[in-house]
Amino acid sequence: xxxxxxxxxxxxxxxxxxxxxxxxxxxxxxxxxxxxxxxxxxxxxxxxxxxxxxxxxxxxxxxxxxxxxxxxxxxxxxxxxxxxxxxxxxxxxxxxxxxxxxxxxxxxxxxxxxxxxxx
Amino acid sequence: xxxxxxxxxxxxxxxxxxxxxxxxxxxxxxxxxxxxxxxxxxxxxxxxxxxxxxxxxxxxxxxxxxxxxxxxxxxxxxxxxxxxxxxxxxxxxxxxxxxxxxxxxxxxxxxxxxxxxxx
Amino acid sequence: xxxxxxxxxxxxxxxxxxxxxxxxxxxxxxxxxxxxxxxxxxxxxxxxxxxxxxxxxxxxxxxxxxxxxxxxxxxxxxxxxxxxxxxxxxxxxxxxxxxxxxxxxxxxxxxxxxxxxxx
Amino acid sequence: xxxxxxxxxxxxxxxxxxxxxxxxxxxxxxxxxxxxxxxxxxxxxxxxxxxxxxxxxxxxxxxxxxxxxxxxxxxxxxxxxxxxxxxxxxxxxxxxxxxxxxxxxxxxxxxxxxxxxxx
DNA sequence: GTGGTCTAGACCACT
DNA sequence: GTGGTCTAGACCACG
Numbered sequence: 001x002x003x004x005x006x007x008x009x010x011x012x013x014x015x016x017x018x019x020x021x022x023x024x025x026x027x028x029x030x031x032x033x034x035x036x037x038x039x040x041x042x043x044x045x046x047x048x049x050x051x052x053x054x055x056x057x058x059x060x061x062x063x064x065x066x067x068x069x070x071x072x073x074x075x076x077x078x079x080x081x082x083x084x085x086x087x088x089x090x091x092x093x094x095x096x097x098x099x100x101x102x103x104x105x106x107x108x109x110x111x112x113x114x115x116x117x118x119x
Numbered sequence: 120x121x122x123x124x125x126x127x128x129x130x131x132x133x134x135x136x137x138x139x140x141x142x143x144x145x146x147x148x149x150x151x152x153x154x155x156x157x158x159x160x161x162x163x164x165x166x167x168x169x170x171x172x173x174x175x176x177x178x179x180x181x182x183x184x185x186x187x188x189x190x191x192x193x194x195x196x197x198x199x200x201x202x203x204x205x206x207x208x209x210x211x212x213x214x215x216x217x218x219x220x221x222x223x224x225x226x227x228x229x230x231x232x233x234x235x236x237x238x
Numbered sequence: 239x240x241x242x243x244x245x246x247x248x249x250x251x252x253x254x255x256x257x258x259x260x261x262x263x264x265x266x267x268x269x270x271x272x273x274x275x276x277x278x279x280x281x282x283x284x285x286x287x288x289x290x291x292x293x294x295x296x297x298x299x300x301x302x303x304x305x306x307x308x309x310x311x312x313x314x315x316x317x318x319x320x321x322x323x324x325x326x327x328x329x330x331x332x333x334x335x336x337x338x339x340x341x342x343x344x345x346x347x348x349x350x351x352x353x354x355x356x357x
Numbered sequence: 358x359x360x361x362x363x364x365x366x367x368x369x370x371x372x373x374x375x376x377x378x379x380x381x382x383x384x385x386x387x388x389x390x391x392x393x394x395x396x397x398x399x400x401x402x403x404x405x406x407x408x409x410x411x412x413x414x415x416x417x418x419x420x421x422x423x424x425x426x427x428x429x430x431x432x433x434x435x436x437x438x439x440x441x442x443x444x445x446x447x448x449x450x451x452x453x454x455x456x457x458x459x460x461x462x463x464x465x466x467x468x469x470x471x472x473x474x475x476x
Numbered sequence: 477g478t479g480g481t482c483t484a485g486a487c488c489a490c491t
Numbered sequence: 492g493t494g495g496t497c498t499a500g501a502c503c504a505c506g
Contacts, residue, residue, distance in 0.1 A: 010496060025221050037479065047498045052480075060298050068506035069478045089219050089229075093236040096215040100208050102144045107237035110208075114233055117212040118226035248481060263459050275494065285483045290495075306491035307493045327457050327467075331474040334453040338446050340382045345475035348446075352471055355450040356464035 003044040011046055015054035023063055023074050024085045031076045034064060130165060135173035142182055142193050143204045150195045153183060241282040249284055253292035261301055261312050262323045269314045272302060368403060373411035380420055380431050381442045388433045391421060 005011050022028045037055065041048040055072060058064045062080045066072050075081065100110045138159075141147045156174065160167040174191060177183045181199045185191050194200065219229045243249050260266045275293065279286040293310060296302045300318045304310050313319065338348045376397075379385045394412070398405040412429060415421045419437045423429050432438065457467045 012496075021221070026223060036477085038477090047500095049499090050497060053496085055479090056294075066479065066506090068480090069504080070506075071478065085222050085224075086232075089222055089224055089232050090236055092215055092218050093229075093233045096211055096233070097236060099211050102140070103204050103208055104145060105204075105208055110212075111230065111233055111237060113205075113208050114212045114215065114230055117209055117216060118230060250481075259459070264461060274492085276492090285485095287484090288482060291481085293494090304491085304494065306495085307489080308491070309493065323460050323462075324470075327460055327462055327470050328474055330453055330456050331467075331471045334449055334471070335474060337449050340378070341442050341446055342383060343442075343446055348450075349468065349471055349475060351443075351446050352450045352453065352468055355447055355454060356468060 011044075012050050012053040013057070015040065015044060015046070015051060016057040019054065019058060020061075020063060020084070020088070023058075024081065024088055028074050030074050030078060030081065032074050034072045034074065036071060131169045131172040132176070134159070134163060134165070134170060135176040138173065139177060139180075139182060139203070139207070142177075143200065143207055147193050149193055149197065149200065151193050153191045153193065155190060249282075250288050250291040251295070253278065253282060253284070253289060254295040257292065257296060258299075258301060258322070258326070261296075262319065262326055266312050268312050268316060268319065270312050272310045272312065274309060369407045369410040370414070372397070372401060372403070372408060373414040376411065377415060377418075377420060377441070377445070380415075381438065381445060385431050387431055387435065387438065389431050391429045391431065393428065 005014055019028075019034065028034060035043075037048050037051045040051045044051070055064065055066075059066060061084060062077065063075055063084055064072050065075050096114075097107060097110055100113070101107070105113070138147075138153070147153060154162075156167050156170045159170045163170070174183065174185075178185060180203060181196065182194055182203055183191050184194050215233075216226060216229055219232070220226070224232070243252055257266075257272065266272060273281075275286050275289045278289045282289070293302065293304075297304060299322060300315065301313055301322055302310050303313050334352075335345060335348055338351070339345070343351070376385075376391070385391060392400075394405050394408045397408045401408070412421065412423075416423060418441060419434065420432055420441055421429050422432050453471075454464060454467055457470070458464070462470070
């Protein structure tokens with residue numbers, strides 16, 4: 001379970017983010033079904049509408065697809081997933097850069113430090 | 120003010136983290152005085168004991184030094200600050216690596232992506 | 239006023255559609271402010287959330303932009319508007335084709351009929 | 358059955374329109390019998406008088422013919438059907454033109470767009 | 477049962 | 492005041 005929310009981002013965005021990561025990491029494989037609105041609402045202890053809102057975001061990105069009464073599924077379009085995967089990685093990279101820049105490290109420093117850690 | 124706490128880490132560690140960043144980023148310069156326990160407790164809307172606990176952590180790392188009744192000050196030992204700065208950057212790098220690894224990117228991929236974003 | 243809703247499409251989509259047409263037709267010029275959520279909700283006699291939902295759609299398309307407490311504005315990006323304008327025209331053309339096809343007219347017939355009417 | 362009515366046109370005209378389309382599209386072939394007033398009234402969940410009114414319209418156009426106690430039938434006069442079919446197509450063309458004109462497209466643009474979609 | 481839509485009403489921050 | 496978020500609860504259609 002372990003649904004904990006950070007207070008400074010909208011809950012529905014945090015839910016969307018988690019689902020997204022599960023999809024992009026492959027935990028939810030292409031074409032596989034996603035837990036229902038009501039299930040997730042129960043687990044996360046939020047209103048079903050909030051989960052609905054989260055799913056809307058992911059549908060806009062094309063990551064998940066609603067098949068009406070059959071439930072929601074991960075898209076089978078590998079390109080969409082690949083694109084989102086790369087975009088997410090890029091945004092993580094930007095975040096990392098921003099953080100180390102605030103510590104007065106240059107971008108070149110950041111790359112050096114990362115290389116060191118990557119060994 | 121905007122003090123918001125993430126629910127999955129102890130609050131006192133989160134407070135320590137923030138102060139630490141301010142020191143390492145230079146916002147609180149070497150030798151400069153740090154706001155009092157009461158001030159910070161008020162801003163963060165937490166118990167003064169919690170702030171006290173946060174300070175203990177930073178004192179253990181040698182980043183801040185208590186001068187008794189005069190208050191607390193950022194260490195003037197540049198080496199300590201430099202060391203912590205680098206340690207923090209390393210841990211950020213580790214986090215970044217961990218995140219992108221979860222997206223099925225290799226460390227080499229991570230470095231490539233970072234280089235791309237660093238431009 | 240005259241807000242009448244068709245029963246076979248979601249109300250929020252019908253609201254979005256109307257706003258969209260006003261933008262694409264130039265009635266709401268680029269950069270101009272759009273009526274507030276509450277105003278439209280009042281005029282249309284629907285819940286503010288429904289209007290909010292409508293606006294979300296248009297924001298996803300990039301047609302309108304929220305400036306937080308200042309209100310919502312038509313995008314100043316002429317390309318986005320031009321693109322949407324053309325897309326809408328295309329979908330109207332498709333609808334027209336579909337309708338006349340159901341009357342057993344060929345696409346060539348449709349073009350002939352249109353040319354006749356266009357004089 | 359899914360009979361849904363638009364709120365801005367008289368219901369009897371909407372019913373007439375639907376029956377007319379079924380005739381002109383060939384779903385109701387020349388000379389074939391048309392469902393009874395009662396059947397249609399039931400399906401559409403409206404008062405039989407409303408359906409009666411709709412039939413009157415179609416009789417005036419000569420599209421359907423009442424054979425007293427035997428019921429109502431689609432005219433076998435091919436010219437009448439052909440004429441109505443063309444008139445309906447024309448009015449659809451006018452509607453299409455009007456819509457795209459409102460989007461600031463010229464009639465020539467409309468024809469271009471239609472040709473593009475007709476491929 | 478499922479997703480989808482809508483209402484009524486509340487609270488928050490201030491792009 | 493504004494947009495934004497969230498809750499509680501309802502109804503609908505059936506992908």
